[in-house]
Structures are given as C-alpha cells and as structure tokens.
Amino acid sequence: MLTWRTLGALRVSADGRDVTPTAPKVRQVLALLLARRNSVVSLSALTTELWAEDPPRSATATVQTYAYQLRKALHGGEDPGPGEPGPLVTHAHGYLLQVGPGECDAEEFAHLTRLARTALAGGDPAGAEALLDRALGLWDGPPFADITHGPAVHGHALRLKELHLQAEELRVIAGLRLDRHRELVGELKEIACARPLHEWFQGALIITLERCGRRSEALEVYGRLSAQLRDELGLDPSPGLQRLRQHVLTDRVSTADLDLLPG
Secondary structure (H helix, E strand, O other), rough: EEEEEEOOOOOOEEOOOOOOOOHHHHHHHHHHHHOOOOOOEEHHHHHHHHOOOOOOOOOHHHHHHHHHHHHHHHHOOOOOOOOOOEEEEEOOEEEEEEOOOOOOOOOOOHHHHHHHHHHHHHHOOHHHHHHHHHHHHOOOOOOOOOOOOOHHHHHHHHHHHHHHHHHHHHHHHHHHOOOOHHHHHHHHHHHHOOOOOOOOHHHHHHHHHHHHHHHHHHHHHHHHHHHHHHHHHHOOOHHHHHHHHHHHHHOOOOOHHHHHHOO
C-alpha cells in the first residue's frame, strides 16, 4: 500500500518503505499529479508547471522522462516494465496518478474536517474537537514544503492553507462551546500573533480573554488591531468587532458573539 504525505514535506512510502523521488523536477511532477490525483493531467499542464512560460523545445520528451523516473521510484527504484500495474497511468496526452481512499493525508484532512463541521452543526462540540485534533495533527508544515511551486501547485497549496484556517476556526468554536476558554488563550494568542490583521481570530481572542476575566487584555487586543488596521490599510474594525468591543465594556460577552465576527 502506498501512502502520500503532502501537508509538509512531500513523502511517499510503500508498505512503510520510503520511495520518495529525489530529483527536484520529478518531485514537481509528482506534486502536480497529487494535487490533481485520480484525474488526467495533460502534458501541457505539466510543462507549464515545470517551466511556466519558457519551456525548452524538448519539454514533452523531458516530461515523459520524468514520468518514467517517477514510475521507477514508486517501484522502489526498479524498472516496472511496460505491462506491470502501478499507480501512475499513462494516457494519450498525459498521466493519471491513482490514489486510493485513506492513502493521501490532504484527502484525510478534508474528510475529517467535513465530519467535524457536521458534528458541530449537530450539537456535538466534543466530537468535533476530537476530529479536528486528528485533522490538524496531519499537518507538518506548509503543503509541499520542500517542492518548487509552479502555478498549479501554488494555487493548490493556497487552497489547502485556507482549509487549514477554516479547521482552526472550527476548533476554536468547538472549544468555546465546551467552555475551554482558559485552554484556548495560549493557542489563540499564537494564531493571532501570526495573523495580526485577521479579524476573526483577533475577535475570538477578545472573547476568550473576556470570558477568562481578563477584560483589560481583551481591550488591548482590540486597540492594537484597530491601530494596525488604520495604519496599514486605512480601515476601521468591522461593525461586528466594534459591537464586540461594546459588549466587553458592558460585560455582555458570550460565545454567541462569534457570530458578529467577519468570516
């Protein structure tokens, strides 16, 4: 059984044995095939990923060579032979990488996040939190962290990062519904520090701090965000965040205030 790891450094294993290709261009080919797994990727798409707008004259033949090297790597360095089955399937104008259920970490992450969203909507924040812990635990860094990104893989990585952000939001919501305010403070401070202009996470930190009885810190977070938005973007905090500040001042903050936050 092959397993594919994309949430961090690219890794491929076959029954526990590492078969990750080492050549940079072959790894780029594999990254795009994984991003579009179980779909045919055309030779032109692979050429654009590898060389953008300046492919060599031998681009098609070179891509075919990289595909052969990839097929060989996935078979443990041995030539698989023309009739031997494998995950990389050749089509008339491109290649398809066959990835089964449960083999790719990105697919498992998306599946667990969907289950968590359903659990949260169904009134089961504890179940949602457990699922999200599993989902977020699959991440070991940015997607395809050790691969040169062409345009398609770059777009795919951005999409995965957005899904990761949504999973973090869901985990915060689940934690707040479970009254884990004190446990969430440190985590939210770290996230908010990394995203100083992200109003949802800043607002969630404000709510969490106020619910812990740390009103002055909550107001400091609001003041800092307001100053940064004004200085860097010429904007005021969203109306929802302004209402949240009033709730902090009047001691009326609740978990329901998450609905005020933009997102």
